[in-house]
Amino acid sequence: VMDFETGLKLVKLRAEAMQEAAAAPPQGMASIAGLEKAKLAPLCKESAGPGEICKIANVLFDKGFACAGHKEALDRLVEKATAAGAMQAKMLKTKGAFHTDLMLPAKAKLLKALEDAQPKMSAPKCDIYMNVSGKRIAAGTPPSEFVPLLADQLCSEVLWEPSVSAMIADGVKEYYECGPMKQLTAMMKRINQKIWKDMKNIDV
Template sequence: GPTAKDIAKKMGYDDVASVLEKAEKATAPHKYKRYGKDNNARLVVYETGETGSGKNPFEAVKIADYVPGAKKKSAGPPPTTIGLLFPGQGSQYVKMMSGLKDNVKVKEMIATAKSVLGYDVLEICLNGPEEKLEETSVCQPAMFLAGMAGLEKLKQTRPEAVERPGCVAGLSLGEYTALCAAGVFTFEEGMELVKVRGAAMAEAAKTKPQGMLSVAGLEQPVLEKLCAEQAKGGEVCQIANILFPKGFSCSGTTPAIEKLKVAAEKAGAMQAKMLKTSGAFHTSLMEPAKEKLEKALSELLPKMKPPRCDIYMNVTGKKIKAGTPPSEFIPMLGKQLCSPVQWEPSVRQMIKDGMSEFYEVGPMKQLKAMM
């Protein structure tokens, strides 16, 4: 059944532990009296047992009313059935951010990004060159900034979508934007993380020639078999992103990916196109980057907060409920670098869970095109 903490959140009660801590600090030592007219107990538990049992399932929470200072807060309106989706690397383009750079909140983000990165990422977003914007170490911070700026734009037209989203999700890098939108970490903390992630992935991509291939029109088992056939003699070749029905991207060492392109075309693929990326993202070739990223995540973890809305994670394609401790899902961000992104399963699960409206928050409309 639900825990006392779950019920407290649902009913809008203050955190009992926090109130007790404040009461302890504000009260001088005195003799404890639990019963009688001089009772000075801060918290009286007169019925124990599993939360949710008995005639009153909320009894374990309602005792919080006996704590001096505890107040019942308005639960407020429920979450919408709107899903916010954030794109990843590959949706960038020169001149992005041009319509948002003068927004007051966005200006603050731009200043913070410049401070964290040590260079003006807005200048690259606006004027390029394209080759610079496509660099993994630059593109990832740029897309994180663009996604959060897009959230400010959406706030002006659909404030309820931003304030009470039904869920959030992001494709690869976009997962960081989604977590920031859900309140797990601040914009500055998120920028620090994507700075580390982008630099680490760029470095890992230099270990040996690597690449990615977009494949459409083949069933997943067929493509998996083709990948396995190319992954011989020390080569790496595997599905990196499960994007839409019969739509994938594959990553691996360059010789294997080039052979996969030929094999996919022979097998009847509608498309087999090399992508403009420097690395074999979401494969074992990103293991060196995973170690560096996990160190940064571990250092920031104590500051992170539970998400204010549901999140669908890339590694599993499943929901992480609002209020879940970050320690239970943040490790997935490290695994994501070396694991296939379950995007199509995520979207299917969102719809199954009741999401009826979606907003792609960020440059381009690639996620919309895949739905």
């Protein structure tokens, strides 16, 4: 889709824009596990005070989520989720409300950079899966059709479990995780144990 240098520049810009957007107001993310989405979403809404954001930011596995928003709203959410019977409800170390509208300034900067780079992009040579939609983008799709999704992802739910489930349903059989922490492997265990048993981790 793009050359390595362009990719690195976009990753750098994305990270810097997100960090800048996370600087204020006080915000963050919380890990919530053990509640159905239909139960957690209303708790997020109840936890958000006037002008505050509190929403599901990552759909990771069955009953496993990360929520994001204003810090005080998340503190209330942790209390409400615990009272509602969550197996886990705790604040994460990150200071940014990623994948919420608090990232809108970062989205605007990334979209501009992506649009500037788009003329140099080419159609993907293989199918790719967008976690902003949880759906497959077929090989050969023009970049103009998925570039906006790359920017939308900053302010939208990360649909990790739906994306992985779509890959499995489409017959993808080999899965690799690059890095030392094996977090994706742990999530795969909760998504599909058969696939998890054959998943490979590559230390870097």
